[in-house]
Amino acid sequence: MASSSRRRELDVAALVERARAGQPRAVAQLISLVEDASPQLREVAAALAPHAGTAQVIGLTGSPGVGKSTSTAALVSAYREAGHRVGVLAIDPSSPFSGGALLGDRIRMQVHATDPDVFIRSMATRGHLGGLSWAAPQALRVLDAVGFDVVLVETVGVGQSEVDVVSLADTTLVLVAPGMGDGIQAAKAGILEIADVFVVNKADRDGADRTARELKHMISLGRQELTGPSWRPPVVRTVADRGEGVKDVVEAIAEHRAWMVGNGELERRRQHRAQTEVEAIALQTLRERLADVAGSSALSALAGRVLAGELDPYAAADEVVRTLDTTP
Amino acid sequence: MASSSRRRELDVAALVERARAGQPRAVAQLISLVEDASPQLREVAAALAPHAGTAQVIGLTGSPGVGKSTSTAALVSAYREAGHRVGVLAIDPSSPFSGGALLGDRIRMQVHATDPDVFIRSMATRGHLGGLSWAAPQALRVLDAVGFDVVLVETVGVGQSEVDVVSLADTTLVLVAPGMGDGIQAAKAGILEIADVFVVNKADRDGADRTARELKHMISLGRQELTGPSWRPPVVRTVADRGEGVKDVVEAIAEHRAWMVGNGELERRRQHRAQTEVEAIALQTLRERLADVAGSSALSALAGRVLAGELDPYAAADEVVRTLDTTP
Numbered sequence: 001m002a003s004s005s006r007r008r009e010l011d012v013a014a015l016v017e018r019a020r021a022g023q024p025r026a027v028a029q030l031i032s033l034v035e036d037a038s039p040q041l042r043e044v045a046a047a048l049a050p051h052a053g054t055a056q057v058i059g060l061t062g063s064p065g066v067g068k069s070t071s072t073a074a075l076v077s078a079y080r081e082a083g084h085r086v087g088v089l090a091i092d093p094s095s096p097f098s099g100g101a102l103l104g105d106r107i108r109m110q111v112h113a114t115d116p117d118v119f120i121r122s123m124a125t126r127g128h129l130g131g132l133s134w135a136a137p138q139a140l141r142v143l144d145a146v147g148f149d150v151v152l153v154e155t156v157g158v159g160q161s162e163v164d165v166v167s168l169a170d171t172t173l174v175l176v177a178p179g180m181g182d183g184i185q186a187a188k189a190g191i192l193e194i195a196d197v198f199v200v201n202k203a204d205r206d207g208a209d210r211t212a213r214e215l216k217h218m219i220s221l222g223r224q225e226l227t228g229p230s231w232r233p234p235v236v237r238t239v240a241d242r243g244e245g246v247k248d249v250v251e252a253i254a255e256h257r258a259w260m261v262g263n264g265e266l267e268r269r270r271q272h273r274a275q276t277e278v279e280a281i282a283l284q285t286l287r288e289r290l291a292d293v294a295g296s297s298a299l300s301a302l303a304g305r306v307l308a309g310e311l312d313p314y315a316a317a318d319e320v321v322r323t324l325d326t327t328p
Numbered sequence: 329m330a331s332s333s334r335r336r337e338l339d340v341a342a343l344v345e346r347a348r349a350g351q352p353r354a355v356a357q358l359i360s361l362v363e364d365a366s367p368q369l370r371e372v373a374a375a376l377a378p379h380a381g382t383a384q385v386i387g388l389t390g391s392p393g394v395g396k397s398t399s400t401a402a403l404v405s406a407y408r409e410a411g412h413r414v415g416v417l418a419i420d421p422s423s424p425f426s427g428g429a430l431l432g433d434r435i436r437m438q439v440h441a442t443d444p445d446v447f448i449r450s451m452a453t454r455g456h457l458g459g460l461s462w463a464a465p466q467a468l469r470v471l472d473a474v475g476f477d478v479v480l481v482e483t484v485g486v487g488q489s490e491v492d493v494v495s496l497a498d499t500t501l502v503l504v505a506p507g508m509g510d511g512i513q514a515a516k517a518g519i520l521e522i523a524d525v526f527v528v529n530k531a532d533r534d535g536a537d538r539t540a541r542e543l544k545h546m547i548s549l550g551r552q553e554l555t556g557p558s559w560r561p562p563v564v565r566t567v568a569d570r571g572e573g574v575k576d577v578v579e580a581i582a583e584h585r586a587w588m589v590g591n592g593e594l595e596r597r598r599q600h601r602a603q604t605e606v607e608a609i610a611l612q613t614l615r616e617r618l619a620d621v622a623g624s625s626a627l628s629a630l631a632g633r634v635l636a637g638e639l640d641p642y643a644a645a646d647e648v649v650r651t652l653d654t655t656p
Contacts, residue, residue, distance in 0.1 A: 281645035317609035
């Protein structure tokens with residue numbers, strides 16, 4: 001038993017050093033350590049802390065079929081050409097990285113598979129301790145700290161956990177395709193609030209003009225309700241599989257970033273994100289401490305007193321909370 | 329402001345006394361106090377504690393259309409004839425009590441509406457603080473403590489929260505109807521484990537024999553996997569809207585109870601239920617305390633240090649947990 005747990009014990013400082021030197025295997029090991037909540041998780045987090053906070057995080061979301069994977073691949077190329085190291089977190093059942101997509105998409109990403117300055121990690125939407133909203137920020141923190149200066153987070157835009165993941169981004173792209181009424185519907189249903197840039201992909205198809213027009217109309221309506229710093233999300237057209245319009249997307253992202261830096265919005269977003277992350281970890285810690293008490297004879301004795309009518313369940317819960325260990 | 333909050337302050341001791349004396353309005357007020365998590369919640373819980381723990385709790389579940397409301401009404405009649413005071417918690421969008429059912433069902437329950445020894449409370453599946461699994465045990469505790477010696481909890485058997493509610497019962501009835509393949513499917517999918525008694529309602533219809541046979545076959549297969557105290561769920565046939573077979577159901581419930589009392593299973597179930605309830609209240613308390621910290625400048629300062637790379641998010645979360653107030 002002891003030897004098997006020893007076997008998994010890794011030299012974290014050396015691992016971080018190798019990852020920062022560009023070894024993909026070291027990056028992958030660090031991500032595995034944090035997303036599986038290994039016993040070394042805290043050690044890793046502490047080792048990463050001084051290096052984190054420099055990456056530009058870009059979220060991509062949209063309904064299945066709008067071309068998220070193709071757009072991600074095209075953006076990776078664009079940022080590589082500009083000399084950036086690029087990380088990709090693909091959280092999407094239909095993503096080529098997580099195994100569900102067409103062969104063409106897979107081949108399209110192959111070009112990056114051998115590039116040491118591109119790191120691609122797929123994350124299943126289930127099976128992580130504490131869910132995706134736990135694992136994704138940890139993985140993002142690794143990519144950030146080991147030196148990827150651009151990180152793309154790709155996710156299908158449905159479900160609360162995916163929205164949570166998008167909230168990790170500095171700039172969020174919402175992709176739609178012509179003739180996909182559901183894209184617009186999704187936008188109406190709340191995606192408008194999270195979009196910093198709209199991308200009409202497959203813009204060579206019929207209906208692209210109309211889709212762009214509808215989006216712009218929607219944006220102008222939405223803006224009337226805004227009270228905070230006001231950014232009008234641009235609508236950019238792309239044909240991602242031919243690389244058309246991708247430079248415009250990169251430009252729109254840069255403009256959004258400049259706007260955020262100028263008025264303090266970037267700091268606000270990052271502050272909010274850090275608070276949310278700390279709060280989520282604290283709640284998880286408390287859950288674990290509570291589970292320790294729940295597994296003990298203390299809870300059993302308290303429940304017995306509730307059954308006997310000596311104690312009400314609230315007074316019993318107060319006892320449980322009082323005995324909870326709040327020291328690290 | 330003060331006067332409006334004073335206005336809602338009730339004399340809990342007097343309320344409990346009136347409820348125990350049989351005043352339906354006092355019972356309703358107590359339930360409202362606990363299910364809305366009023367500031368007087370703890371006072372109510374403390375006042376009820378010495379009186380709770382005597383009611384026999386019977387859960388009814390099954391797919392929409394199997395005749396849950398009709399069966400509930402028939403069971404109320406049967407227990408009333410035996411001289412019991414009967415409480416009903418109806419947690420079902422299609423229940424006549426919660427407003428979704430056919431006129432016929434409503435009229436069928438009317439007979440009990442004017443009986444002071446029957447108390448019917450409908451609970452919406454949404455809108456309660458902490459969800460249904462929070463509100464239902466509180467309401468059940470009120471009905472128990474104010475002297476209803478039989479409490480029927482009726483819920484549609486889909487979704488985790490409904491399963492949680494069923495877990496409140498000493499004895500759980502699973503209703504199926506002939507020719508409803510989905511009933512059997514649901515049973516296969518997990519309802520088998522929670523059923524203490526199966527009821528084939530609408531047993532005058534074609535296919536009742538086959539449904540009963542299939543259930544018995546399923547039960548015999550399921551029993552092979554059992555390791556704990558072994559109870560073979562009986563399969564009882566009813567035509568609830570004509571009152572046929574209802575006595576057999578009451579008898580099966582009594583047999584199950586006698587079996588549970590005989591081998592200590594009733595105590596085990598109630599102990600487990602009390603532990604679960606205390607644990608849920610403790611977690612809710614911790615969430616609230618955490619929200620207090622989250623709203624303070626302490627979290628904001630910690631998040632700032634995370635952003636500056638001085639602290640990792642785990643160390644920051646430890647700080648949050650350490651400052652958490654665990655005194656009542």
